[in-house]
Amino acid sequence: MSKKGPTLTVLDPVGQPSGVFGRRLDVDSPPWAIHDPENQPRDTAEALGAMKMAPRLDSLEGKTVYLVNTGFAGAKEFMEEVQDWFTRNRPSVKTELRHKKTSMFTDDPELWAEIKKNGDAVVFGVGG
Amino acid sequence: MPTAPITTARFADYVQRDGRSHGMNLRYSFPPYPVGWVSRETLHGYVQGNDPISGVPLMEEVISALTQPLTEAEKHSKLVKRPLRTRLLEPDTETNLHRLFLENGWTDGLPIILPTEERVAEMLTGTDRDPQEFVGMMSVTTHEERLQYTVERVAVNAVMAGARPEHFPVILALGASGRPSMPSSTTSFASMMVVNGPIRDEIGMNYGLGALSPVNYANSVIGRAWTLMSINLGDVRPGATFTASTGTTINYNNMCCAENEELSVWEPFHARKGFKRDESTVSLFRGWTVLGFNTGPVQRMLEVMKNLSGPFGGAFTFVIDPLVAKSLKHEEGYDDPMELSKWLVEKMQTRFGRPEMVNFVVVGGEMNPMWVITDFSYFQSTSIDPWIPKSGIRKDERPLRMPEAVASADGSCGISH
Numbered sequence: 001m002s003k004k005g006p007t008l009t010v011l012d013p014v015g016q017p018s019g020v021f022g023r024r025l026d027v028d029s030p031p032w033a034i035h036d037p038e039n040q041p042r043d044t045a046e047a048l049g050a051m052k053m054a055p056r057l058d059s060l061e062g063k064t065v066y067l068v069n070t071g072f073a074g075a076k077e078f079m080e081e082v083q084d085w086f087t088r089n090r091p092s093v094k095t096e097l098r099h100k101k102t103s104m105f106t107d108d109p110e111l112w113a114e115i116k117k118n119g120d121a122v123v124f125g126v127g128g
Numbered sequence: 129m130p131t132a133p134i135t136t137a138r139f140a141d142y143v144q145r146d147g148r149s150h151g152m153n154l155r156y157s158f159p160p161y162p163v164g165w166v167s168r169e170t171l172h173g174y175v176q177g178n179d180p181i182s183g184v185p186l187m188e189e190v191i192s193a194l195t196q197p198l199t200e201a202e203k204h205s206k207l208v209k210r211p212l213r214t215r216l217l218e219p220d221t222e223t224n225l226h227r228l229f230l231e232n233g234w235t236d237g238l239p240i241i242l243p244t245e246e247r248v249a250e251m252l253t254g255t256d257r258d259p260q261e262f263v264g265m266m267s268v269t270t271h272e273e274r275l276q277y278t279v280e281r282v283a284v285n286a287v288m289a290g291a292r293p294e295h296f297p298v299i300l301a302l303g304a305s306g307r308p309s310m311p312s313s314t315t316s317f318a319s320m321m322v323v324n325g326p327i328r329d330e331i332g333m334n335y336g337l338g339a340l341s342p343v344n345y346a347n348s349v350i351g352r353a354w355t356l357m358s359i360n361l362g363d364v365r366p367g368a369t370f371t372a373s374t375g376t377t378i379n380y381n382n383m384c385c386a387e388n389e390e391l392s393v394w395e396p397f398h399a400r401k402g403f404k405r406d407e408s409t410v411s412l413f414r415g416w417t418v419l420g421f422n423t424g425p426v427q428r429m430l431e432v433m434k435n436l437s438g439p440f441g442g443a444f445t446f447v448i449d450p451l452v453a454k455s456l457k458h459e460e461g462y463d464d465p466m467e468l469s470k471w472l473v474e475k476m477q478t479r480f481g482r483p484e485m486v487n488f489v490v491v492g493g494e495m496n497p498m499w500v501i502t503d504f505s506y507f508q509s510t511s512i513d514p515w516i517p518k519s520g521i522r523k524d525e526r527p528l529r530m531p532e533a534v535a536s537a538d539g540s541c542g543i544s545h
Contacts, residue, residue: 007219011243011284013234015266015275015361017210021150022271034270035317035414036507037306045273049151049207056130057195065194073164074171081168081175082134085187105270116129121194126163127135127143 019045025106034105063120064094068111070124071104078126132193136161137180145368149272151207155193159186210273215280216245229288233365236355236380240288251283254296256517259283264306266362269369277303277361285360289353293522294331295346297515298323299353301410305510308362309354310379311414312370318378318416320445320504321354321385322489324398325408327512328386330521335386337493337533340447340500342381345530351384376417383447385491391450392490393457394465401509408512413445413487415504423452423498426460426468430475432501443485443505444472449492452499493533 023043025033033039057063065086069079079097086095096119100108104127115122135143137158147153158181159174179186220228225242229235241247252259257279265274282303286296302321309319323333334344342348364370389396398409419436422428433444448456453465462468469483487506492498 005221005223007221008225008242008244009219010217010225011215011245011248011280012213012217013229013243013281013284013288013356013360014213015277015281015363016213018265018274018276019209020265020274020276022267022269022274035311035313037264037266038508040270042274045207045209051152053152053154053198053202053205054129054131056197059195060191074166075163077168078134078159078163078171078175081171082187082190084172085175089187090191119129121130121132123132123134123190123194125134126159127133128139128161128163 021045021048025103027102027107027109029106034103057121060090060093060121062092062094064096064118066115066119066122067095067097068115068122068124069097069099070127071100071102072127075126079123082123082125130194132157132190134159134186134190136163138162140181141367142371146271148208149210152205153202157186157189157193158182234356234360235288236352236359238352238380240356241290243284243287247287248280248283251287251291251293251296252280254283254286254293254517254522255279255300255515257300257515263300263303266303266306266308266358267369268308268310268312268358268362268364270312272363272369275361275363277357281361282357285356286353289349289356291349291353292524292528294524294527295350295353297408297512297521298327298331298350298410299357300515301510301512302350302354302412303357303361304515305410305412305508307412307414307507308358308364309382310358310362310364310370310372312364312372314371314373315416316372316374316376317414318376318382318504319354320378320383320413320415320447320502321351322397322411322413322491323350323384323386323408323512324389324396324403324411324509325512326406327408327516327521328389330523332527332529333386335388335491336391337495339385339388339491339493340383343530345528347384347386348381351381354382354384355379378417388450388490388492391494393450393453394463394488394490397487397489398509400464400466403509403511408516409509410512411489411509412507413502413504414507415443415445415502417503419444419501419503421498421500423496426456426462426471429499429501430472433472433476436501436503443503445487445489445502445504445506446499447489447491447502448499449494449497450490451492451494451497453488453490455497 021043067079069075138161259280261279265276267274286299311317333346399405456462465488469486
């Protein structure tokens with residue numbers, strides 16, 4: 001860019017990082033709270049940084065895989081197709097199809113508890 | 129527990145960026161898109177076929193995501209911190225700076241006023257607050273890192289919008305709400321803002337004829353300032369944080385107007401929400417679009433609501449000419465618009481069924497008894513008064529005002545040339 005002519009000093013218009021993130025809604029939150037700064041639950045950079053990925057399984061043979069429909073349009077039918085694929089191609093894998101009770105934005109602790117108790121792995125789908 | 133998320137290939141970049149900002153790149157698999165409103169055969173093909181991003185069979189990829197050992201990077205993932213912003217940008221020529229702001233996506237695409245130190249300092253005279261006082265945090269996303277901002281950063285965006293110090297308290301109240309005017313959603317959100325109270329007249333806002341049209345300086349620059357704040361303080365980055373599929377032109381100005389308290393037969397909107405009548409507030413609404421406009425009694429309103437209920441239906445905000453409010457009160461007996469909301473909700477039998485989800489604001493110049501129906505929900509009203517200087521609104525010696533609507537009472541019948 002040309003530097004000809006007098007120069008100006010201007011201020012940066014962009015906000016500063018805060019270390020505060022949004023996160024999924026609590027189970028008793030109304031669905032519209034996802035875009036509501038007053039009611040939306042928050043996470044911090046520290047809390048997010050402490051989260052780690054779980055170790056993987058050696059194999060899915062004989063394991064129970066939960067298939068969770070997150071609630072986006074078409075997800076129910078898509079996850080049914082995923083379940084059908086397992087039935088046809090991996091009959092040794094037991095699958096359990098579940099549908100989130102509320103919106104895709106909302107926590108579902110009862111379902112997570114069921115999966116932790118009875119499952120070995122989870123497939124979530126389908127976003128978008 | 130091992131988890132394999134699936135999202136469509138349209139969001140591959142999006143979730144990978146999200147993974148970086150959250151410190152964990154999950155093992156996504158990506159089918160083609162769209163998934164919604166396509167045939168079962170198409171979905172069957174997606175599941176049987178390849179991930180178009182990796183070229184690997186989709187379900188084999190899902191199984192690998194659950195069974196392949198974690199890499200060292202996955203075991204030791206960490207959140208990448210965004211760098212702090214500087215207060216001043218590198219000095220440059222006016223032409224180059226305009227290009228810089230435009231090419232960095234710091235504007236709405238229209239020309240801006242460059243926020244020089246002198247101009248920002250002048251804007252700061254519009255409040256008594258310390259320039260470095262924390263005002264709030266904002267993000268157009270639901271999940272990404274919020275950006276925080278001071279009184280000075282809000283002033284920078286107010287200058288860019290073309291506002292004057294007299295407008296600054298309203299703009300600060302918008303900033304304090306923490307609410308972006310254009311939250312990110314593939315469904316393309318829109319917002320509306322309505323000002324109540326004495327500040328309307330002090331800063332020359334339009335609540336009469338053409339209040340929602342570009343014929344008033346205050347309405348134009350305040351509405352635009354909310355958009356620029358949403359972009360710069362709410363972190364709009366198209367595709368990365370902002371995903372509105374079609375977008376909406378309402379985002380340019382956010383239907384910024386004031387309520388016509390003088391000609392309304394009802395309590396002002398903010399008074400109905402618990403504020404004092406002599407308090408100045410800005411009320412914020414959000415939905416998707418203006419559904420239509422019409423005229424007629426409540427039965428007609430009900431018919432239109434039933435016909436127009438959108439895919440996410442249930443909430444409506446009516447922007448009604450003062451003549452409509454008069455008719456509703458005097459002809460149909462609704463002394464309180466909440467009674468009307470209750471009646472409409474009862475008749476609509478909506479999923480949520482709360483009268484608070486049907487709102488009325490009185491705006492317009494009594495040229496036609498018409499009402500505009502939107503799918504907007506009311507979210508909050510924020511007080512403007514805490515941001516006003518103790519000495520009062522800081523006005524220019526000769527405040528900038530566009531021509532006011534010509535009143536026929538002066539004998540001109542609106543003919544000025």
